[in-house]
Amino acid sequence: xxxxxxxxxxxxxxxxxxxxxxxxxxxxxxxxxxxxxxxxxxxxxxxxxxxxxxxxxxxxxxxxxxxxxxxxxxxxxxxxxxxxxxxxxxxxxxxxxxxxxxxxxxxxxxxxxxxxxxxxxxxxxxxxxxxxxxxxxxxxxxxxxxxxxxxxxxxxxxxxxxxxxxxx
Numbered sequence: 001x002x003x004x005x006x007x008x009x010x011x012x013x014x015x016x017x018x019x020x021x022x023x024x025x026x027x028x029x030x031x032x033x034x035x036x037x038x039x040x041x042x043x044x045x046x047x048x049x050x051x052x053x054x055x056x057x058x059x060x061x062x063x064x065x066x067x068x069x070x071x072x073x074x075x076x077x078x079x080x081x082x083x084x085x086x087x088x089x090x091x092x093x094x095x096x097x098x099x100x101x102x103x104x105x106x107x108x109x110x111x112x113x114x115x116x117x118x119x120x121x122x123x124x125x126x127x128x129x130x131x132x133x134x135x136x137x138x139x140x141x142x143x144x145x146x147x148x149x150x151x152x153x154x155x156x157x158x159x160x161x162x163x164x165x166x167x168x
Contacts, residue, residue, distance in 0.1 A: 001026075001164065003072040004096025008083045008145055010138055011119055012111040013101040013154045015077035022162050023075035031063050032077045040064075045079075049120040058085040069095035084144040093149065099162065100148035105134045107155060 005022065007015040016032050023030035034045050037060045041048060048057045061082040068076050069091065076096075083089040083098075092098050103111075109131045112122060121137065122130050145151075152161050 002097040004069065005075045005166065006092045006096055006098045007075065007077045007101060008092070008098055008148055009080065009101035009136070009154065010080055010103065010108055010145075011080040011121070012108050012115060012140065013080075013103050014111075014133075014158060015080075018101065018158050018162060019075045019077040021134055021159050022166065025163055026075065026166065027144050028073045028075050029071070030077075031071070031077050033061060033068065033079050033082060036068065037061065037079075044065075044090075044118075046118045046120050046123075058082075062086045062088055065091050065095075081141065083147075084141050089144050089147050093147065097150070097166075098148040098152045099165070100145045101154035101158065102145070102151050103154040105115075105131060105138055108134050108138070153166075 007019040008016050015044065019032070020030050037048070038044055042059065043051070045057065054155060058081065062080050065082065065088055077091070083092060109127070112119060112134070115126055119130065122133060122135065125133060150165050152158060152165070
């Protein structure tokens with residue numbers, strides 16, 4: 001059984017929701033990378049983006065991956081862009097099992113337009129602009145996400161499929 005499981009995917013794909021459930025079933029610890037960064041810096045992700053910029057945030061994600069990849073018996077929900085910068089995807093894959101929660105742009109929009117979380121990459125955009133941005137970003141990130149060890153449809157029976165994958 002894997003001692004480290006990384007859940008990757010676009011913002012709004014359910015990484016944290018399903019990661020927490022999987023961690024409970026496995027009796028593992030759960031870590032959300034964005035929350036880990038917020039705790040370490042004392043700033044929210046939107047504050048980091050605004051005050052320090054995206055490049056600084058991406059560096060923090062790499063540092064978080066290095067730190068969290070030393071933990072055992074843990075399920076980690078990465079930030080949506082984390083696998084797509086530096087050598088992060090290779091580091092994730094060499095450190096544990098990577099699972100990509102895959103969703104179509106329309107499904108992501110449906111989740112994100114009603115999200116209570118502030119999403120810096122979508123802030124201030126109309127619904128149509130959000131959809132176009134999701135498509136553009138997802139088009140770039142898909143090359144990284146698709147390198148995951150396992151790809152799971154993020155819409156149907158996600159928790160059951162995740163548990164069955166892990167228990168194999």
